[in-house]
Amino acid sequence: MHRNPMSRRRFVPILVLAMLAYGSSVAQPSRAERLPGPSPARSGGATRTTERQALSQLSQDIDAIIADRNFSDATWGISVVSCETGETIYGSNDRQNRQVASNIKLLTTATALQRLGSDYRFGTTLYANGTVGDGGVLHGDLVVRTSGDPSISPSFGVDPQEMIRGWAHVLDSLGIRVVRNIIVDASAFDNVPFGPGWAWDDEPFGYNAPISAAAIFDNSITVTVTPGRAPGRSVLIDISPATAYVTLKVSAVTSRPDSASTLDIRRGRGDLTIEVGGNIALGSTPYTETISIEDPNIFFGTLVQEELVRAGINVEGVALDAAERTEPYDYSKLRPLAAHHSPPLREIVAATNKQSINLAAEMLLKKLGREIHGVGSTNAGLEVVRALLAGTGIDVDRLRLFDGSGLSRQDMISTRDLASFLRWARRSGIGRDYMASLPVAGRDGTLARRLHGTLAENNVIAKTGYMNGVRAISGYMRSRDGEWLAFSIVTNNYSVPTGVVNTAQDLILMRLASFTRRG
Secondary structure (H helix, E strand, C coil): CCCCHHHHHHHHHHHHHHHHHHHHHCCCCCHHHCCCCCCCCCCCCCCHHHHHHHHHHHHHHHHHHHCCHHHCCCEEEEEEEECCCCCEEEEECCCCEECCHHHHHHHHHHHHHHHHCCCCCCEEEEEEEEEECHHHEEEEEEEEECCCCCCCCHHHCCCHHHHHHHHHHHHHHCCCCEECCEEEECCCCCCCCCCCCCCHHHCCEHHHCCCCCCCCHHHEEEEEEECCCCCCCECEEEEECCCCCCEEEECCEEECCCCCCCCEEEECCCCCEEEEECEEECCCCCEEEEEECCCHHHHHHHHHHHHHHHCCCEECCCEEEHHHCCCCCCHHHCEEEEEEECCCHHHHHHHHHHHCCHHHHHHHHHHHHHHHHCCCCHHHHHHHHHHHHHHCCCCHHHCECCCCCCCCCCCEEEHHHHHHHHHHHHHCCCHHHHHHCCCECCCCHHHCCCCCCCCCCCCCEEEEEEECCEEEEEEEEECCCCCEEEEEEEEECCCCCHHHHHHHHHHHHHHHHHCCCCC
16 A cells, blocks of 8 residues: 555644544543443433433544544545444444445355354365276376365464375375376366456455465465575575475565565466565564465365375376366266365354455355355355345345455445444344454454554454555444444545554544443
8 A cells, every 4th residue: 555654744643632632531431341231221311312412422523533634535434323223323424335345254254154054064075086006006086176165274273284194194094105196176166266356466465366166275375584694695485385386586685684674575477486575674573475376276286296295195197177177077986085174164254254364255255156056156156145135124236246355346335234234144143153253352353453452442343344545344342331333434535544544443433332322
């Protein structure tokens, strides 16, 4: 994102002063003073007049935050509703569609939980296509049949190499010591690797990894750069997974301790060479960048091949894509050797939302299309999402949904629709698992470093969203009365640093955490 340092010096202090003024005018009780019980009685001793005054003051306070001159060129959409009654607590431009970035994952993951079930597990099966002869030679290929499992990755608590080593043990127990090729069948999904409207120049980076029914290590390579022992020395490079699938071209050097680091790690489109250039200052902490791979199916097969060889299983051929065959496999005629089953869907959804994993969201979307409509495509998955949204009362003709992760700038939805959907989700059968999947303010995920020391800490549970000029946060929280609120706060077209927008959104959440109908 382009940042203007002059804008930072000019505007940021205004929000700091706003925060100080806000803190003096609105009591921020300590976390120990929270009322964590169920929702409060709506009337009690408070009169309706007092409640109206409290709502009016809330509106004035939030209006003042978003009216700050930092946001003179920005647009805001905010919707806050009571999870119990559906009453609008606060709304500003909440009917207008906006870009919400990764908040689109809220729709995808909820639909997956609703339609597939929290206990759903993906399966990946290893088959033998051939017979075993003398010397343990398999006269044929090993076939890996994938089903769209996004969780074969440390991001989901799974060690892919341990999975493959388990397959090697099975082969050894069957007396198989030599195989021909490793063939990966990813036909559960179509072969479209990217979503509509994705930026072409994002393709080399891990957050834009290509979509396939075959995914391993999030279809990316993690590159870690550590300074050398002295200025002028070469840097130290570590890649994970360690594989010959990619090559490294390193020109980066170690610079003086007082210098600025200028590392640049990337690969060209269609290229399997990762280039590491620039410099890193002596004494700096290691720097990590995640780079996408080019062909998920060959990448998967290559990692299987390399791990089997390390385990003593000789692979005479290469990694191949089953799509290159003229006829699909008849799996009733192949011998199943081993199977891997994913964690339950609730855990996959939690990792997807807390870490905001784009690839997983896109794979869940295509899996919905495959399971419900028999077609593993983005459009088929979106049909399932739209049907669920329509069933909750949302006018889907107003929406613009093009992918499952929010990477597409063509995705558009209003904050009112998001807050309404969140209210439905909490009250539905998926409510517990869905809410547990969201980052918790001050604790984990993308909210781990936000709202510390405020009433919103450990109270706000929400999904963030970001791309250049777009910042969103939508989820749940409790008011000071203990009333559950569903909210969506989206800022578009801002030109100040994103941290300034974060501060403003945090101020709004702090104010909502302080809100009481009793005045």
